[in-house]
Amino acid sequence: MGKPIEREFGQGKTILKYFDFKGAACVVPFANVVADGVGKKIVKAGTPFPADDATCKGYLLHDVDVTHGDAPGTYIYEGAIDNKKLTEAEVTISDAAKAATPRVTFFE
Numbered sequence: 724m725g726k727p728i729e730r731e732f733g734q735g736k737t738i739l740k741y742f743d744f745k746g747a748a749c750v751v752p753f754a755n756v757v758a759d760g761v762g763k764k765i766v767k768a769g770t771p772f773p774a775d776d777a778t779c780k781g782y783l784l785h786d787v788d789v790t791h792g793d794a795p796g797t798y799i800y801e802g803a804i805d806n807k808k809l810t811e812a813e814v815t816i817s818d819a820a821k822a823a824t825p826r827v828t829f830f831e
Contacts, residue, residue, distance in 0.1 A: 744802030
């Protein structure tokens with residue numbers, strides 16, 4: 724028999740301070756993602772997309788599971804992000820990425 728299908732229902736944590744945002748669909752690559760203790764590769768919400776530098780287009784809205792390869796996700800390119808939620812998720816964002824996304828505001 725095959726592995727049973729697991730599904731989660733409900734809304735996961737997001738990084739938003741206020742719900743009003745603009746985002747776009749993206750494909751999150753699995754390259755360079757380190758597996759956690761149970762073998763899952765998760766790219767955390769708030770991670771700069773596609774990179775944490777001047778090429779940043781936005782920040783991932785939700786955690787993305789890339790254990791089995793590239794996976795669909797959503798990045799925020801306009802909105803308000805809560806720094807407390809980023810800190811809880813252990814996500815850091817460089818000043819270059821913040822400068823590349825002027826329509827995203829970070830709140831304490």
